[in-house]
Amino acid sequence: MSFDFDLFVIGGGSGGVRAARVAAQGGARVGLAEESRMGGTCVIRGCVPKKLMVFASSYRAIFDDARGYGWDVSNGELDWPGFRGKLEAELDRLEGVYQGILTRNDVDWYNQRAVIRDPHTVELADGTSYTAKHILVATGGRPFVPEMDGAEHVITSNDIFHLEQLPKSILIVGGGFIACEFSCIFNGLGVEVTQFYRGAQILRGFDDEARGLVADKMIEGGVKLHTGTNVVEMEDRGAEGIWVKATDGSHRTYDKVMYATGRVPNSEGLGLEDLGVEFGRRGEVVVDKYSQTAVPSIYAIGDVTNRINLTPVAIREGMAFVETVFNGNPTAPDHELVASAVFTQPELGTVGLTEEAAREQEPIEVYCTSFKAMQSAFAGRDDRVLMKLIVSQETRRVLGCHIVAPQAGEMIQLAAIAVKMGATKEQFDATVAVHPTMAEELVTMKDPMRTA
Template sequence: MTDFDYDLFVIGGGSGGVRAARVAAATGAKVALAEEYRMGGTCVIRGCVPKKLMVFASEYREMFDDARAYGWDVQDGQFDWPRFRTKLHAELDRLEGVYRRLLDGSGVDIIDSRATLADAHTVKLADSSTKSAKHILVATGGRPQLPDMKNADLGITSNDIFKLEALPKSILIVGGGYIACEFACILHGLGVEVTQFYRGAQILRGFDDEARGLVSEEMQQRGVNLHLGTNVLEMEKREGGVWVKATNGTETTFDHVMFATGRAPNTEGMGLADIGVALGRQGEIVVDDYSQTKVPSVFAIGDVTNRVQLTPVAIREAMAFVETVFHGKPTKVDHHLIPSAIFTQPEMGTVGLSEEAARDIEPVDIYCTSFKPMQQAFAGRSDRVLMKLVVSKETRRVLGCHIVSPHAGEMIQLAGIAVKMGATKEDFDRTVAVHPTISEELVTMRDPVRSG
């Protein structure tokens, strides 16, 4: 029997890699984890966590007006970016320390180095030393991509937002996905003049049309200067910032241009193809239902596989990997009916099929309501929310639930349980409403607004 340095070598210290390393080590396996940058990965260092903290910061702007409407004698405050950024980075440092302590406490060897694959059982580190392992797990995640156009390097990505010395007075955000829309809302809330270009007919492609339409309307009503069917033609560095010529004929100079036009798996220069690991068209690692590559000893989880790019999914994949490899219980990850939230203002929560996708599969009834929520209406705002259920005509199962509302992310987590369990519309109807809440509308919609 061949002796290896490790039973498992994990490449990548994000949420998936760290979870896999810790849980595998708990089985008694000898485990190492290599990370070339900072422990915590995209989610902790440059994604979900700092983004959500920025969402919280940006939401206070409207609260001053609301507070006055509710009788509070308050004055508008002034947002202090350097003060917030200092505290933000201190929090990220704290979280990175937590991740390191968790690994250390689990008995995982932490290697602060870039790691590549030399062969099916050998990892090469940046100092050219090598480590052998019975199993190798690639969990290197993904990164934002700049578009293939002249002077694209004048733009920044979401990774760079957290490092800005000062907030810009104006920014152009290019893209229509959730990252573009979230940062458009965040920066607008922090007082930046935000313009957003998206080449498509409507933002948030792939989500329910009615829900994304309302998010688009609400973003524009709040002051995001959204241009649909529009893209960048030319960019140049000029006095005062970055000059942009757009496909709609406009020419404007912005302090910054941020591209949120796609992400790429971190597989370049890792030696994967050289040892026989299959890569997809975008460079993603091709795996089977058990996260195993074409090379039996090499597995991959998380964003690098380009399956479902969500942190909790990477963690689920990590747990299933350990069950399969170290407990001998082949375990697939269920990628069906995953709830998700988009932290725009207002938020959007979604689980299951959109109305459009469901109609392509079977006849459905649509239950939907849109209204002004009490809290914002009393304050004199014209915000609207949306509650929507997509229901199978035949089985009466709720195939999709879509919420556009403050705290939609919190609501969809609980609605997701019901949808995952196979709840019917009648199960929703049998549930007594919690009054007065926005979410009570999910259980009080009696008649379909349309069928198809």
């Protein structure tokens, strides 16, 4: 049978674009459809604009530190319209880069929604249909807002970058990394921040000691963090703001209310339900280790599969898909020991097992130190950092590494190489420290803090 394309990709995010480009470079005829902006969540609504906002929000503390070092500086005020304009220009540039990648590699791309009509046919919003030997679903995910009265008045992470002006006060509902990151961002930008989380502690799933320190420092920094708390009622009161009543009985108004209560896969309305593709509990597309669905010609990668919802993982899955389908080399993406960072203030970097998970698995030793970093201590700040290694008593392998510190994301990327290679505690110890640095503590902790 002759097809219009060897591969048709639905979704123009990082994973979809990477798969399309690599397949096309190998000689495949490739089409791609994206209903929104090319670049997907990470480039347009997530990682990139968020990190730029993290940078912008950090200057308040930098000004304070500068005075501690003898510089005569004043904080001034953030020019939000100026920053937002520059941010939007950068996102436009990056979208153009993604479009250029596809065009230069002879990928036919369409700025339209696509649905799958049969295992080999894709229909665009304008009614045009194309056939493809293989179809790759890379539609990502979207913010989840629970059904409730007043839900129409809340904003999500998708809306943050388009605010005409900074609010004077904001309530952020949620306790995951997106909620915590934006609490720190807005707090750093001078907004009065309140955060509700229904659980006992923020950042569920991360190491307890590490997330506890992040929570403490967020509160010390000015975030009004309320755990064990949720929204009961909400009402738009016009110019007065959004009135919110909490489960603890308190109530007040906020200029904005943001929900960051998780994300769900963008799997609805693609036609997959009618073709026999299986879905998980949260609506994720169920795939095997090679990213293949129950329909042999249809594959899925990235957040729509709800495996590990990180941009670099989606890219790796896209590369493995091309290797499997077009290069004849069955390759399963490696989801073991994936490092990640939470860009709170301070940052949290992590790779491998938490102390809680490791001690359920086997006997361990915990090496841990917390101290004042030289730079902030000299400036007069009482910030503390945390360096923590989880070590197997039997094999001596480092099972997990957790860092809470400025630039923890940069540090954990390098530590992850050693952990991924199976380095032992003794190999960490044999590494000569770089002094004076915060990261040197990872190779100078000689005695375990505790065993379990």
